[in-house]
Amino acid sequence: MSTVFLCDDDPGVRGALAFLLRQHGFQVQAHASGPELLAAIDTLAAPVRGVFLLDVRMEPMSGPELHEQLIARGLKERNPVIFLSGHADVPLVVAAMRRGAVTFLEKPYADEALVAQLHEALAREADWQAEGRRADFLAGLWQDLTPQQARVATLVAEGDANKTIARKLAISERMVEVHRARVFERLGVDSAAAVATTVEKLRSRGLLGQAAPAS
Known part of the structure; x- marks a missing residue:
């Protein structure tokens, strides 16, 4: 089950929010500071499941600074971040949203609005996690390609014809056909368009690594 990782350095606000969210059926981990939350995250097995609900103004680490630390831990793509902010914090939050935060709620906010945003964020997180697992699976298949097969796959993805x-690659067209067929088989695809989709998905996630050495 996914978790709402709540971080607010005001004990009264933190306790009230945690109570509210648990009353609505959310699983909550409440933390008093950014370093405390990061220490807890570092003990969890990957992938971390959940969303982050962060106050903007905290000590000793602000919400946006904590967000940067989460990004550094690779949590940007799969874990939505929601900020709770005051009116004066809007420029900070807008900058954070450019770095991948999902949204923010300006104080004072309605409980119903917060609950709705969390449900939406958790649904998005579930989609991201599923997509991430698929990308990791495809990365494993890519690793099984030989270097030459990977080069052929990349050129197929770019729309190049066999000739x-x-x-x-300074090889025969027949050899290209052999490599191409092997690429299709190993990646589990049946068209050049599907190869292109796979390559783009891996590239966008930084997973287009080196293929296996030729044996």
């Missing part, structure tokens, strides 16, 4: 690939 063009053969010229670029």
